[in-house]
Amino acid sequence: MDLPFGWEGDRLVIRKVIERALLPLGNTALDLTPFLMMAGLSVVAALLMRWRFPHRQWARRLVQTISAVALIMGVHPCACMTRDIILGANVLGRDDLGAFKYLIVFATVAAFTTLFGRIFCGWLCPLGFAQELLAKLTAWTRGAADRPAWLYVRYALGVLFLGALFYSSYKTKPATFSFIEHAMVFYTIGLLLIVLTVLADRSKDWFFKRFRYAILASIFAVFIYGVYANGPFCVFFTAYVEWASLISCFGVLLLSVVLMNAWCRYMCPEGAMLGLLAKRAAWQINRNDARCRRDGCCEPVCPVDCIVMGIRDRETCLYCMKCVDACPYGALEIVNELEAGKKQTIPFSPRPTEYF
Amino acid sequence: MGDRALKSQIANRKSQVTILCLALSVAAIAAEVVDWPMFGLNPQRQGLSPTSFPSATLEHQWSTPPPRTLYTYVEGTPYWSSPCLATVAGQPLVFIGCYDNTLYAFNAHTGAQAWAFITGGPVSATPVYAPVGGQPMLFVASSDRSIYALDPRGNLPDEGKRKLWQVETLAWRGTVMPARMSNPLIAAVDGRQVLFCGVWNNVRSGTENVQRGEVLALDAATGKELWRRELGTGAVNTPCLGSVRGQPALFVPYEPGAVFALSARDGKDLWPRPHSTGDELHSGISVAQVNGRQLLFMGGRTAWAYCLDAETGQQVWASPINTWVDSTPAFAELDGRPTVFLGSYTYFIFALDAATGKERWRYRTRGIVQGSPALATMGGELVVCVNSLDDHVYVVAARDGRFIFRYNLGAFPWSHYRKGKTIWESCVVGTLAGRPMLIAPSYSGVVHAFAVGSRDDNAGPPRDSFWDALGESYTIPVVLLVVAVLAYTLARLAKARHRPAARRRRADASPH
Numbered sequence: 001m002d003l004p005f006g007w008e009g010d011r012l013v014i015r016k017v018i019e020r021a022l023l024p025l026g027n028t029a030l031d032l033t034p035f036l037m038m039a040g041l042s043v044v045a046a047l048l049m050r051w052r053f054p055h056r057q058w059a060r061r062l063v064q065t066i067s068a069v070a071l072i073m074g075v076h077p078c079a080c081m082t083r084d085i086i087l088g089a090n091v092l093g094r095d096d097l098g099a100f101k102y103l104i105v106f107a108t109v110a111a112f113t114t115l116f117g118r119i120f121c122g123w124l125c126p127l128g129f130a131q132e133l134l135a136k137l138t139a140w141t142r143g144a145a146d147r148p149a150w151l152y153v154r155y156a157l158g159v160l161f162l163g164a165l166f167y168s169s170y171k172t173k174p175a176t177f178s179f180i181e182h183a184m185v186f187y188t189i190g191l192l193l194i195v196l197t198v199l200a201d202r203s204k205d206w207f208f209k210r211f212r213y214a215i216l217a218s219i220f221a222v223f224i225y226g227v228y229a230n231g232p233f234c235v236f237f238t239a240y241v242e243w244a245s246l247i248s249c250f251g252v253l254l255l256s257v258v259l260m261n262a263w264c265r266y267m268c269p270e271g272a273m274l275g276l277l278a279k280r281a282a283w284q285i286n287r288n289d290a291r292c293r294r295d296g297c298c299e300p301v302c303p304v305d306c307i308v309m310g311i312r313d314r315e316t317c318l319y320c321m322k323c324v325d326a327c328p329y330g331a332l333e334i335v336n337e338l339e340a341g342k343k344q345t346i347p348f349s350p351r352p353t354e355y356f
Numbered sequence: 357m358g359d360r361a362l363k364s365q366i367a368n369r370k371s372q373v374t375i376l377c378l379a380l381s382v383a384a385i386a387a388e389v390v391d392w393p394m395f396g397l398n399p400q401r402q403g404l405s406p407t408s409f410p411s412a413t414l415e416h417q418w419s420t421p422p423p424r425t426l427y428t429y430v431e432g433t434p435y436w437s438s439p440c441l442a443t444v445a446g447q448p449l450v451f452i453g454c455y456d457n458t459l460y461a462f463n464a465h466t467g468a469q470a471w472a473f474i475t476g477g478p479v480s481a482t483p484v485y486a487p488v489g490g491q492p493m494l495f496v497a498s499s500d501r502s503i504y505a506l507d508p509r510g511n512l513p514d515e516g517k518r519k520l521w522q523v524e525t526l527a528w529r530g531t532v533m534p535a536r537m538s539n540p541l542i543a544a545v546d547g548r549q550v551l552f553c554g555v556w557n558n559v560r561s562g563t564e565n566v567q568r569g570e571v572l573a574l575d576a577a578t579g580k581e582l583w584r585r586e587l588g589t590g591a592v593n594t595p596c597l598g599s600v601r602g603q604p605a606l607f608v609p610y611e612p613g614a615v616f617a618l619s620a621r622d623g624k625d626l627w628p629r630p631h632s633t634g635d636e637l638h639s640g641i642s643v644a645q646v647n648g649r650q651l652l653f654m655g656g657r658t659a660w661a662y663c664l665d666a667e668t669g670q671q672v673w674a675s676p677i678n679t680w681v682d683s684t685p686a687f688a689e690l691d692g693r694p695t696v697f698l699g700s701y702t703y704f705i706f707a708l709d710a711a712t713g714k715e716r717w718r719y720r721t722r723g724i725v726q727g728s729p730a731l732a733t734m735g736g737e738l739v740v741c742v743n744s745l746d747d748h749v750y751v752v753a754a755r756d757g758r759f760i761f762r763y764n765l766g767a768f769p770w771s772h773y774r775k776g777k778t779i780w781e782s783c784v785v786g787t788l789a790g791r792p793m794l795i796a797p798s799y800s801g802v803v804h805a806f807a808v809g810s811r812d813d814n815a816g817p818p819r820d821s822f823w824d825a826l827g828e829s830y831t832i833p834v835v836l837l838v839v840a841v842l843a844y845t846l847a848r849l850a851k852a853r854h855r856p857a858a859r860r861r862r863a864d865a866s867p868h
Contacts, residue, residue, distance in 0.1 A: 020634050021613070027588055029613025029635045093560040094533060096567060097589055097612055 030097055034071075035104045038124070041067050042112040045123035049116065049283070049321055050334055056325055060123055068126035080231060081106040082216070082269045086223035113274045117281040121264060121271055122318035127233045127249070128264055131256035132303060138257045158196050161254065162189065184230050185244045187215065187267055188251035194266045195259050205305060209265055209316055212272035219269045232263065260303045264318065275315035282338045285312060285324060291331035298323035298332060391441040391786040395482035395539035396684055396728065399597035401642040403686030403697075407785045408733040409792045412751070412760050415809025417793070418467030422769075422801025423456055429770035430455075431777045432536065433478045433499075436797035438728070441786035442485040444492050447510045448788030450795055451494055452803060453479025459496050461510065464788040464795070467805060470510040473518060476500030481537040481553075488549045488576045493520065495576070497537035497553050501526045503572070505579060521579035525572060531561035539594040539640065542576055545604050545620045549576035552606055552620070554592030571595065571608055571618060585623035587616055594640030594684060598650055598666050600626040607652055607666065609637045615652070617669060627669040634658035638779065639698075640684030640728065646694045646710050653696050653710065655681020657776075661698060661706070663713060673713035678702060682779055684728040688738060690754060697740050697754065699725025701776075705742055705752060717757035722746035722818045724775075727782035732792070734760065741794055743783050748815070749796040749804070759817045766800025 021031035041063060048059050088102030109120045121128055194208045222229050232248035255262040264271050287310075299307045302323055306316040312323075324332040396403050426435070437453035441464065448464035455478045461470040477500035484495040485508060494508035505520040512518055525535065538554030551574045559566035567589040573582040590612035597620060599605050604620035614630040615637070639655035643666060650666035657680045663672040683699035687710060694710035701724045707716040723746025730741045731754060738754035743765070751761035783796035794806040806813070 020632060024613075024632060027610060027612070027614040027616075027630045027632065028590065029633055093562075093565055094558050094567065095590065096565075 025097065025100075028097060030101050035108055037070050038105060038108045038120075039112075041070075041124055042108070042116070042119055045119050046112070046116045046283075048123075049119070049319065052324075052330075052333075056321055060320065063123050064126075064129040064132075067124040068129050071126055080234065081109065082219055082231075082273070083223060083229065086220070109274065110277055113277045114281055116283045117278045117285075117319040118271070118274050118317065119319055121268075121274060122320040125233075127252065127268075128261060128318070130253060131261050131263060134253050135256050135260040135303070155196065158192060161251070162192060184232055184234075184248040185251075188232065188248040188255075191255060191262060191267050192251065195255050195262050198259065198266075205265075206308070206313075209313070211266050212268060212275070215267055216269040216272040231269075261318075265304050265316065272315075278317070278319075279314045282336055283319075283334050284314070284337050285317065285319070285321075285332055286335040288331050288333060291329045292327075293329055293331070298327055301326040391443060391485075391788060392730075392784040393440060393442055393486060394484040394541055395438055395440075395594060395782075396596070396640065396642060396686070397730075397784075399541045399543040400644060400687075401541075401594065401596040401640055401684055401728075402644055402688075403642070403684075403729055404688045404731040405785045407787045407792045409735065409794075409808050411808055412735040412739075413808060413810075413812045414751070414761050414763075414794065414806040414814065415811045416763065416813045417465075417805040417807050417809070419805070420460075420462060420467050420469070420803045423454055423458065423460070426455055426769070426801070429773050430478070431774050432480075433534075434480055434778050434780045435769070435799045435801055436781045436803065437480050438482040438539070438782040439784050439795050439797060439803070440483040440485050440494075441784060441788060441793075441795060442492075442494075442508065443789050444485075444508045444510065446789065448791070449508065449510060450788075450803065450805075451483045451485065451508065452797060453481065453483060453496065453498070455480075457498070457500075459483060459494075459498075459506070461508065462803065463510075464786075464793060464805065465791065467803075471512070471515070471518070473504070473506055475502065475504065477534050482539045484540050484542050484551065486542045486549065486576065491520075493576065495540055495542065495551050497540050497555075499534040499537060501528075501532070501535040501555070501557055503537075503540070503551070503553055503574065503579070505576070523572075523574060523579045523581065525555045525570075526557040526559075526566070526568075529559060529561075529564075531559050531564070533558040533560050536591050538592050541595065541597060543597050543604070543620070550574065550582060550620065551576045552595055552597070554595055554608060556591040556611075569610065571606065571616075571623060573620070573623065583623040585618055587614075588612065593638060596641045596643050596652075598643035598652070600667055605666070607641050607643060609639065609641050609654060611636055611638060613637055615641065615654070615664065615669065617666070629669075631664055631669040631671075633662070634660075638680075638682040638776070642685045642687055642696075644687040644694065644710065651710065653685040653687065653698075655683060655685070655698060655700070661685070661696070661708060661713070663696075663710070675706075675708050675713035675715065677704075677706060680776060682726045682776070683742075683782075686729040686731050686740070688731050688754060690738065695754070697729040697731065699727060699729065699742055699744070701726070703744070703746075705729065705740060705750070705757065707740075707754065707757060719750075719752045719757035719759070721748065721750055723748075726780050730783055730785045730794075732785040732794075741783050741785055741796075743781060743796060743798070745780065746818070747798070747800070748818075749783050749794070751794075760814075762815045762817065763796070763804070763806070763813055764815055765796055765798035765804055766802050768799055769801055 021029050023032035045063050084102040085106055088099045092099045112119050198204050219229055230245045232245060232252045234245035235249045252263040304316050304318055306313040397405055433455055435455050439450050439452040441450055449470055450462045450464050453459050457475050457477055459473045459479050463470050475498035477498050479498045481497040486493060492508050494506045496504045501524055503523045507518050507520055536556040540551055540553035542549060542551050553572050555572055556569045568586055569588055569590050569592040570584055570586040572584050575582055587610050590610055593609040593611055595606050595608040597606055600617050605626050606618045606620050608616045610616055613633045613636055616630045617626040619626055633656050635657040637656050641652050641654045643652050652664040652666050655661050659678050660674045661677050661681055662674050665672050677700045679701040681698055681700050685696045685698040687696055696708045696710045699705050703721050703723055704718045705725055706718050709716055721744035723744040725742055725744050727743035732739060739751050739760055740754050741751050743749050747764055747767055748762050749765055752759055780799055781797040785794050791807055797803045
């Protein structure tokens, strides 16, 4: 039986507006533009975080749009951070240009995360932006679907979606020497199962949020073993579309309709890395006890449900500032813990560590 | 006619004359050895062999057993180099470098090993054969940082005299890393046979860190260094030879993303500045005369195939391939239309119009086509022979991409490889002692040889059945896992039926 290869991956391609390095290093295609762009957008985002004004969420959307357009259309290098850390470390001292290329994006994002928290996730990440946008557009479906009768419909849809994922992965038939290259399809299937479990029992949300570290460890193990793995965000960054990445991206976006920012919550390995850095970041969102009325108005607005019973989970918080903007009493604010001398040694605890 | 136009015409004529001279000098070499003396057949890397197979009924002739078991995949190191074919003192030989640090010479008719030469590192670059001053010589660039000149004859009484000279491109020290050598080429420049080779040397040390990509020109007869030109810290890939403003020019792909035009006489730049590509450049370059204009063809990691004007380095056209191209393009005139053939990571073999870049046809294999195509005549029509990473060698018609032949060369011996980091073997064609042959090395560790015979070993065009897909792939264990998790989830769901959202319950219990 010949397969009707109507969906050939090479037919889809993201045309980059800029195909040559704007600020090349020597006689190479290595470009400083992505680094400067990320740094510039991070600084803008940090300023907007600190400055309290009524339309901050619109400003955030604008920064996200600029970042998405610039990363998708404007610059050509891939910005896969997890993969690039291993690759960059591998070639340090052998090919410093290559190491620079691989490490510069992560170094920039990590530096800003250490200072300002997960500013990349909340303000710059195109996948996060796409999930958020889709979730916002389909907010009405979640209200309706919360009714118990819809639970079965949701499961039926989940099973259908699972079938669709398998069918599409069969159709595209990743034909590499090792399937791990296209493993993101399976991570997406895993995400679907997690989402279904969490919808059945919301108390599992916290447990599966820690699942990101397992994903991060597994991906690192895969890379160190010597195999590449792609991600759902590859479709945004690369010049051509890999099917596994496209299918994963489609799956992640669809799941974000059911559960907001599902990928960011349970799977994102980059988010897990940045979460570890953000835990001790200089800028933290703290609560002013004198102003807080304890009415829980900050909880439902969080896109990743990182505030539970007045407790903010530092590792999961995206620094989107929605909770700060939602508080009518101005009880939440960004505090520079280094400056205020409030930096405390927090013993490792799997539980959220900061009380609003 | 203005002065400028006149000068331009003269320069053009000069360039044509130089190309003709170069072609004649190559033809002079080729007349003696025919065969496939270097990567891409000639210094222009055009890959068009005069070999003519009487029919397309190819029979498997012989295959060599893997020289030894190699347990580890090393990034950047293929199992075999691409082969070099030559008839030396009446003996048809296949010269091929190997991952196990050895250069092998096999008898092309029987597959028996004629001799072997051990170097200090894996030999990934295609050897070059040429008679120099009446002496047949084989040049080998090994990742032990050395270029060797060997006596290629099969019946040397004293193996100790096989090595004629050795040039070490970087002195050994404790922290030295394996070098990356490009496929060398040999050409006559100002009446002297000169060997050109790109070298990337690395000393990985905190105190003395060397990362140097350079091009070397050596006197082929003596190994004396004529010039050496450093391009930067990145690797240098397969160069080709053409001409710029009437003087012989070496076009060198620099892996971090540039093309250099260097004078073959002294290594000086011939373009005002190197041509900057959009991304890394792993493919080699080929050069050909199209409509009186000398053009360079190459791929890259930007999802395009490019054509540059050899005189200026300006882009003439770019054709969307939509993925990486690491295959060095081959060139042929088809029905008076210049055509470029190349493989890509989308599994396709492409034929592009060399003048405009417009696609003429594409043929889909079932794996990445990283090998460089070899062109020959088979049953009276021009065919494209190429290795694909779906384990097969393919032969398709050059006119329309029609499937002709396929053979399974063997599976990958390692559990994985790093996509894009290793340029795997290419097949070659040649007439060895009067017998047209297709030699296809494979990453399975075996070198295969095909010739026209009574038995047809054609595996037929590729087909994908449902059971193939299921059996080959990962699906079964994943399906089992998913079914288990789904069953668990559904069981929990049946138990819980409808329970209020945990958060609301906790919120009710909270002290707010």
